[in-house]
Amino acid sequence: MKTYGVIMAGGGGTRFWPLSRRKRPKQLLNLSGNDLMICEAYERLSLVTDEIFIVTASSQVEAMKAAMKDVREDHILVEPSARNTSACIGYAAMEIVKKHGDGLMIITPSDAYIRNNAEFARVLKIAARAAEDGKHLVTVGIQPTFPATGYGYIEMEGEGEVRKVLSFREKPDVNTAAAYLFQGNYVWNSGMFLWKASTILEKFEEFLPDLYQHLLLIGESMNTPKEREVLSAVYPDMRSISIDYGIMEKSEDILVVPGEFGWSDVASWDMLEKLHEKDENDNVCVGNVVAVDTKDSVFYADDGLIAAVDLAGIVVAKVEGTVMVCPKEKVQDVKKLVDALKEKKMEEYL
């Protein structure tokens, strides 16, 4: 069966502001020092797929094309507006069925860092085999390494490489997370999915009939001159709902393959600690940094210089003329800064 990679790359990633901007979202950043996240995701997914589609936002398409020069133009799918993962996946599935022939979709986010690509490929191939019969929706779960409260969890049943999903659990409090970790039959929801394109469209018909009607309209216009026009007209009307809420939590016979391949959700500035080596004082310094009597901090300078003295647990990011400073334990609050800038109509900094 033909295998199609689908990289969901339409998000904004405000928590990496000021590095991530509207026109330069997280997936177009080089956070590891090796390559842009989207390029790393593409290379990785190439290990297990025949061809790869990138679904992105119209605001990012030019930058995306510039970054992904070897990707065929018809493999970059442009969402007229952001309508969450259900619309994104439904659109990609319809595109595949109508233009390229039914096959297995391997869907991944664009903003996770994975250390061990070979192990990633091994796990994904197991998951792909489990999805090939067209009777199962398959997801890849991440073996938890700490009682994370920032991720959704998947409760599993059974043993072995491929297991049955008992339930999806929302982000837990820390006690619940610790219990999940202790019980051992929970994995983190990675947002990676594997299924046949025709299978997921059947699930849309069953669980998201309104979206399915929209997808049918879009599908009918495909390969006609009206295609872009219909997409632009229909897409913004689609209900914004995640594939987890919309289909995964309602569907039965979902399988999960637990994986351990050095996965990190690169969600916020403190995650640079996972991507870069710390110095002898547990500081991460990307770019030109002089840190005196400073420990446990994260510095990112695009150019110029960051000079820090007597700091502990502080994140400082300098990108062009913008400086962001916050405590490491509060990196999630970078979002508040983005909100404050919106409120103050300081759009030029977003």
Add this chain to the structure above:
Amino acid sequence: MKTYGVIMAGGGGTRFWPLSRRKRPKQLLNLSGNDLMICEAYERLSLVTDEIFIVTASSQVEAMKAAMKDVREDHILVEPSARNTSACIGYAAMEIVKKHGDGLMIITPSDAYIRNNAEFARVLKIAARAAEDGKHLVTVGIQPTFPATGYGYIEMEGEGEVRKVLSFREKPDVNTAAAYLFQGNYVWNSGMFLWKASTILEKFEEFLPDLYQHLLLIGESMNTPKEREVLSAVYPDMRSISIDYGIMEKSEDILVVPGEFGWSDVASWDMLEKLHEKDENDNVCVGNVVAVDTKDSVFYADDGLIAAVDLAGIVVAKVEGTVMVCPKEKVQDVKKLVDALKEKKMEEYL
């Protein structure tokens, strides 16, 4: 009697790095938002003097001339190298005696902020009258407002506007400073001095005979073609000693005029709190700053934007491509950063 202002403006001010640089020292900065410190000092001193000399370093002379366009070239005295306040004052005194005629010198540093210029002028005029007889060295003391450990103190005797100096005291520990404050007969040493040019030269002869010999050589060359050559040859050999150690502490019959005119020693970044109004969360924000859930901090952005979230008691300064971050209670350690940059040979940032 003719009255000459002398502004000592040769210092570096590393504690305001990265705003202060080798070629742009503190006195050439606009920290108050009104004008360069040197211009403010000049305007203020104009209230009580006929003409004003600026003594500066050769590395700063171009920037100084650009900043002080209305000052006659022969009123900018250029030290070939920095040799502390005795050499600086002796050079200015010799220049006055040899080229302009003996008269009263009113000597001030260039890096203090003074809120009440009218009161400053009133106090300086009292001090000037006390120095006019040529028999006294006069200094202006600052009425202490807190038990400062960062300043030298002057012990006074008597009452009234002009008092006798009993002793100069070095920077005290906090208990001693509190005792000084309680006793009431101590003022801060402001580094402002008033005396006749001929009087201070006599004191050089008496207390600093080696420096006096150097000054004689320099004086003999004045108004000859060899003047600059002799100055450049002799000046670097002069002993580096402060006027306080060299003359004031050894001399008798020193008078002090206590003053209260809103004086602040603008020595380090936290002093921006004295020059600017705080916001409702006790933050000082100079330039374009967005601070969310942040208190008691100091921000200085030359352009661009500083965005801070969840900070308390932090100083962030952005100047061109350089960002400096340190806790407010550790602003003295900015000097350590300058030292570290020197050690790493990152001269371009100094």
